[in-house]
Amino acid sequence: MRSQAVLYAFNNVGHETPGRKFPGFRKPTQIRTYALSPREAVHLKMLPGDLLSVDGIAGVGELQIVAFSGDGGEALPALGLAATSELDTQSFDSAEFCGWVASKGGGERLSFGAHLLKASVEPIVLKAEKTADVWLVRPANTNDLINGTAGGVLSVSHAPAAPSGRPLPLPLGDMREEFTVQRGTGVAYELREGEIVQIIDIEGQQCSDFMAFRSDGLQSGQEWMIDSTATRSMVRRSYPEPGLFDKFYDREMRPMLNVVQDTCGRHDTFGLACTARGYEERGFPGHVNCSDNMSNALARYGVGRRSAWPAINFFWNTWVDPHHHTIQTEESHSRPGDYVAMKAMADMVCVSTACPDDIDPINGWNPTDIHVRIYRPDQPVRRAVAYREKEDAPMTISQNSAFHERLTSLTQQFAPARNLWAPVSFPSYGTLGEYWACREAVTVQDMSGLRKYDIIGPDAAKLMQLATTRNVEKLAVWRAYYTLMCDGSGTVIDDGTLLRLGPELFRWCCGSEESARTLEALARERELHVRIQDNRDALPNLALQGPKSRDLLQKIVFTQPHVPSLDQMKWFGLTVARLNDREGAPFLLSRTGYTGELGYEIFCAKSDAIAIWDAVMAAGEEFGVTPMGTAALEIIRIEAGLAARNAEFAPGVDAYEAGLGFAVDLKKEDFTGKDALERNAREPRRVLKGLLIDSDDVPAHGAPVYAGERQVGVVTSATRSPSLERAIAMARIAVEHAETGTNLEIGQLDGRMKRLGAAVSDIPFIDPQRKRARA
Incomplete structure (x- = not known):
């Protein structure tokens, strides 16, 4: 599996004087690699001399290349190519491509000449002779995508002709102004209501202090600025983030700025900018500091001078030590090109600095420049945060799922689910309404954030037998297993559902990209003939859960005689179906879920997602179909005793301790x-059990569990159960205290001052025999 890189354009920044406008021009600075899955398209800008390298594509399908000149004309000759085929916009997920064509004045144009690259063992290298917008398209049939036979991931690399300058992300929209804040300086500037300010860490690991004042206040002699206490109280969080809790307020509790995008995710929101006194007390009198720089920059706006300025310390990596409750700091998490973008909710005066601290790690020991862009109002900037598969992986910006067009009319409450936005709840129903709909009727939930990998080849079964904890030799075609991947110590890496689509074809649906890295490493180590294909966002999926889910599906599911019918599907069965009839949209249907109720999951192509959503909602109207978000799902999965990553299983917790034996x-x-699990199974130290709490108080994740004064366990997940009408929890408990019925206490207020009485119980809390799911 190769990770998909973010498409970036880069500008040659150079060293500018503080506040000086910078015209900017695009100049790539490093090779970018893109991994294209079937039906995926990627857009990149090529300059004269740039190289485009396509890995050998034998056995992974075809690649079509389309190129356009600045005036919108076709420009394949700029790459030394000629049109050899016609681009079919139905053969890939073309919404972004068609939108781009329309934005360039192409209207509803549907005919495009393309160069088709077919099977080749050797890499193919193309050189741009002129500037061109290039689209790379992996055409594939939706049937092949659903069946796992559409081919593997294709790697394409874009190498610039003359790397130079420092990286800046592609502009978010139409800019009014941009400038560079040189290291060790500060710049004040005006921001009008509706405008977006983007603060960019050019080279990475550089902090930038920020403060803003309402313009109407300055005009009347009042310094109404961002107030840390008011903001903390209003948002009830210490850090900004897109979603519900994303604003900065003044002391009158009026919102000033709204966070739109954040690609770093770690900032110190309420600390002081560095001060002269801070350097003096460490033996550096006269050291340049951000507080003085802010005072100097703001003086022309009549802002009073301060020896210490409160500030939003963007990119400053701080945290509170959980044991000693002291503030800790280390190098910034920001990488080159990371940024924060905020929308002004009033006219204001702002100040940004490039921190001069070079005597401790906060700027990576090497202060650098900060770049600021100001965008005109009404820019279509998508709310987003950054997502990385692992620490050193390329960054992607959170995307809307294929069902977002329908979801956004029902709710504005979204939270990140890996690289996609997932709905938290739906106001028209409420979390409790969604919960009871799942228990008594049927719910539909967007689960597209799941990772899906196809494992294909003659050694596919052998690989999955080595990698997972269930016996794959017993897994028949059209059947699925819930299973685990563990490391050598028995610690759970990931859990998921393994579906068998053919004798040599599996689909692994899981929660973490580490699964794929584990499979790749094991396949290399054992020299297995197998391909691991990352479907990424090519297979959006819906979960239909609840006692009426089968009744709903009977109205829209069509199956061919050679695959299991809906009535023939038992628990953990699967089939390939179509919507309504033999000509309908294809999808994979599995009788699986994360609720403990009767339920199914639908996996489809992105191009068919809206049609399938509409069909589900129309067919489910008579059964009371209700959209469900992650908040209701969390209650249900705890009642069902289902494990979650970083809760029941986490680093250092083996399968038995996680309750997954x-x-x-x-x-x-x-x-x-296996060896570690055999040893641990004989003498387990801790087990996962339920706790029935004697009140409605819901303990936090990580709350200690006590027998008398001694801690004997820890809460892994907790909620209030609407069905049991009390708080419940799952907890990892020492075996000596884990007998059902044992009375324990959950510590609150530092674990000592308040205790919640609880009795140890078995899990699941509801329907322990899984009769509902088996119905």
Whole structure:
């Protein structure tokens, strides 16, 4: 599996004097690699001399290349190519491509000449002779995508002709102004209501202090600026983030700025900018500092001078030590080109600095410049945060799922689910309404944030047998397993559903990209003939859960005789179906879910997502179909005793301690972690149990569990159960205190001053025999 890089354009910044306008021009600075899945399209800008390298594509399908000149004309000759095929916009997820064509004046044009690259073992290298907008398209049939036979991931690299300058992200829209804040300086500037300010860390690991004042206040002699206490009280969080809790307020509790995008995710929101006194007391009298720089920059706006300025310390990596409650700091998490973008909710005066601190790690020991862009109002800037598969992976910006067009009319309450936005709840129903709909009728939930990997080839079964804890040799075609991946110590890496689509074809639906990296490493180590294909966002999926879910599906599911019908699907069965009839949109249907109720999951192509959503909602109207968000799902999955990543299983927690021993088959000849799990199964130290709490108080994740004065466990997940009408929790408890019925206490207020009485119980809390899901 190769990670998909973000498409960036870069400008040659150079060293500018503080506040001087910078015209900017695009200049790539490093090779960018893109991994294209079937039906995916990627857009990149090529300059004269740039190179485009396509890995050998034997066995992974085809690649079509379309190129346009600045005036919108076709420009394949700029790459030394000629049109050899016609681009079919139905053969890939073309919404972004068609939108781009329309924005360039192409209207509803549907015919495009393309150069088709077919199977080739050797890499193909193309050189741009002129500037061109290039689109790379992986055409594939939706049937092949659903069946896992559309081919593998194709790697394409774009190398600039003459790397130079420093990286800046592609502009978010129409800019009014941009300038560079040189290291060790500060710049004040005006921001009008509706405008967006983007503060960019050019080279990475550089902090930037920020403060803003309402213009109407300055005109009347009042310094109404961002107030840390008011903001903390209003948002009830310490850090800004897109979503519900994303604003900065003044002391009158009026919103000033709204966070739109944040690609770093770690900032110190309420600390002081560095001060002269701070440097003096460390032996550096006269050291340039941000507070003085801010006072100097703001003087022309009549702002009073201060020896210490409160500030939003963007990119400053701080945290509170959980044991000693002291503020800690280390190098910034920001990488080159990371930024924060905020929308002004009033006219204001702002100041930004490029911190001069070079005597401790906060700027990576090397202060650099900060770049500021100001965008005109009414720019279509999408709300987004950054997502990285792992620390050193390329960044992607959170995207809307294929169902977002329908979801956004029902709710504005979204939260990140890996690289996609997922709805938290739907105001028309409320979390409790969604909960009871799942228990008594049927719900539909966007689960597109799940990771889906196809494992294909003659050694596919052998790889999955080695990598997972269940016996894959017993898994029949059109059947699925809930199973685990563990490391050598038996610690759970990931859990998921393994679907068998053919003798040599599996689909692994899971929560973490680490699964794919684990499979890749194991395949290389054992020299197995297998391909691991990352479907990424090409297979959006819906979960239909609840006792009426089968009734709903019977109205819209069509299956061919050679695959299981809906009535023939037992628990953890699957089939390939179509919407309504043999000509309808294809989708994979599995009888699985994360609720403990009767339920199914639909996996489809992006181009068919809206049609399938509409069909589900129309067919489900008579059954009371209700959209469900992540908040209701969290209650239901805890009642059902279902494990979650970073809760029941986490680093250092083996499968048995996570309550997942039922998914481990120690009779298998070999699998990763078997020796450790055999040892731990004989003498477990901790087990996962339920706690029935004697009140409605819901303890926090990580709350200590006590027997008398001694801690004997820790809460992994907790909620209030509407069905049981009390608070419940799952907890990892020492085996000596884990017998059902044992009375324990959950510590609150530092674990000592308040205790919640609780009785140990078995899990699941509801329907322990899973009769509902098996119905």
